[in-house]
Amino acid sequence: xxxxxxxxxxxxxxxxxxxxxxxxPISGHRSVSxxxxxxxxGLQFLFEYFSETxxxxxxxxxxxxxxxxxxxxxxxxxxxxxxxxxxxxLCASSGxxxxxxxxxxxxxxxxxxxxx
Amino acid sequence: xxxITQTQPGMFVQEKExxxxxxxxxTSDPSYGLFWYKQPSSGEMIFLIYxxxxxxxxxxxxxxxxxxxxxxxxANLVISASQLGDSAMYFCAMKGTGANNLFFGTGTRLxxxx
Numbered sequence: 001x002x003x004x005x006x007x008x009x010x011x012x013x014x015x016x017x018x019x020x021x022x023x024x025p026i027s028g029h030r031s032v033s034x035x036x037x038x039x040x041x042g043l044q045f046l047f048e049y050f051s052e053t054x055x056x057x058x059x060x061x062x063x064x065x066x067x068x069x070x071x072x073x074x075x076x077x078x079x080x081x082x083x084x085x086x087x088x089x090l091c092a093s094s095g096x097x098x099x100x101x102x103x104x105x106x107x108x109x110x111x112x113x114x115x116x
Numbered sequence: 117x118x119x120i121t122q123t124q125p126g127m128f129v130q131e132k133e134x135x136x137x138x139x140x141x142x143t144s145d146p147s148y149g150l151f152w153y154k155q156p157s158s159g160e161m162i163f164l165i166y167x168x169x170x171x172x173x174x175x176x177x178x179x180x181x182x183x184x185x186x187x188x189x190x191a192n193l194v195i196s197a198s199q200l201g202d203s204a205m206y207f208c209a210m211k212g213t214g215a216n217n218l219f220f221g222t223g224t225r226l227x228x229x230x
Contacts, residue, residue, distance in 0.1 A: 043218075050216070092216075099213055101168055102166055
């Protein structure tokens, strides 16, 4: 079974631009969540999608948005990029519904975004 | 609110020795799960071990074991017989019910010395 796939692996953008990151979950997984990892703030939850609906959202500005398609693939968009958006963006998928505490999240290798 | 604390920014261990990575947590949820993930330099988060709040026994997965002390709200990871490939960042995380989002600690960088 293929793992979680994130594309692209690296991105370089300039301030003010927008960017779209893609995540393909493990086959059969309906839950996709996104995390931002920075040296200063660590790992922070962005949002989670389940069956095309956003279920949870972290404390991030509205410039960060996402969506999930009927095949469970997800995209994350950041508009009007700021220098502080430079980070590793990790996507995770889960085969559960989120109702149980033992549902493991499987992560991709991430997209390293650099904003210049 | 949920909070995870990892107080060891870095740890060193000799190859073949055991090492304990500390994790304390805080939550008001009666039901929760605790996870440990390994993040090598490639960036991918690799699941290591899980402990449920109602589990009576400490979890074990191969060379990994979790020292769960509920009253102290601690969930320390023990790695036995360390290998060079164990050098990585290690994150403790917590999950509640009803959502697939994890709260992570700040991580511990483990370096295994030959």
